[in-house]
Amino acid sequence: MKRFYKTVAVSEADDGAFLVTLDDRNLSSPAKRPLRLPTRGVAEAIAEEWDAQGEKIDPSSMAMMSFAATVTDRVTPQRDHVVGEIAGFGGSDLLCFLADGPDELVGRQVTQWTPWRERAEKRLAMRLVVTSGVMPVRQSEEALAAFRASVEAVDDWSLAPLHTATSITGSLILALAFLDGDLGAAEAFGLSQVDEAFQVEKWGQDREAELRRRGLLAEMKAAERFKTLVSGER
Template sequence: EIKRFYKNVTITKSNGGFEVNLDRHKLRTPLGNVLLIPSEPIALGVAEEWRSQDKTINKFNMHLTSLANMCADRNGLKDRDCIIRKMLEYLSTDTVCFRADSPKELVDLQNEKWNGLVDSLERRFQVEIPVTSGLSVPKIPENTTHTFTQYLKSFSDWSLVGYEQAVDCLKSFVIATHAVNRELSIVQAVSLSHLEIQFQTSLWGTVEWKHTMDETETKARLAAAVLFVHFNSSSSEKIDKNSFKKFINV
């Protein structure tokens, strides 16, 4: 447990980026590097996370800070190809592509909610995204993998790290792609990724507090990831403090 040791949080321009200051101390990464953030909106978000801490610092709810630390300590992604490959591995077991074969009510619900997500990506990227049911694992066509690989290579290092977290949060490359392109809200994306869980709990119930905590954590991590992708791709855009609070405290 770390007690809050600072009063004021500010950001300053430095070396082509932005630093976060805790009183007179520069915020540093776990490896001891000064945290230099290329995007002003992300720097504002990191500052807001530190500003909103209470008497003790809870690093587990500082999702933008965690992503920024990861990028800064990697000092440029030398493993971009590996990250992209792991992201695309989700396609063969993607939440929306790996369907139930029973009961009929769940099958119908998945078709209703998920078919449009798959169809729209297939049309946009001119690819095939196989959907399967039961225990069979779909084989992803080489053209699909190649097309999405080239698409992901277009993202900056910092944006790619955010995208990777979005995919991991949702266990779905398909839903994550809609989310980072802001075609789904955070709430919609998480709800779609939890469709089967929601169906089962509607029948059998759930441990309410645990379900709520898990869902809230997923929303917070996804919100940070989407912000990270967007504002590291559009560094000229601005966002005010109240907007960040809405995202951080989803």
């Protein structure tokens, strides 16, 4: 798509929402819904992305716009569905599945994952079942309900980065700690990659896998920035 505007600006609506304008026309989502943003910070970040476009618009270069569009077009209209998707990870959380060997890998998982699993148990007042290998495990109804309640308590604008973090790490435990600010994007991603890092140490780096990891980490960092901006921080 060719660039169809010259100027980009941010304004504040009477109800306190922030708007991005392209040539004095309010920016909408891809589904043509009004883009009403919760903080000036996120509005300015989106405005900067649009202003930085050249003769052709590259949607892949606008991560903050992508998150805002996701909230507007998917999260808010389908909130219960999105909450269910995220909460569902609690039933098969990565941190509840230890490897069945070798001992060195298991030791790393125990050392690095146990504190975060225990943090979740304490904060959500529940107990988690931990297994080894690929054996299926069923968490208690109390644990599943606690996970869902924790996700339901998250506002729409924060559900988008929470969904990204949960999907990338495979762990609602890590994603909730990330959302709370107890884990940074790089640290949360690193904890989800304990097995992969171990394999790299033993067998060497695979270029394709490494490129994929870099891409996922970049997505995590974008989610972290969006999370910070919608919270009103800089």
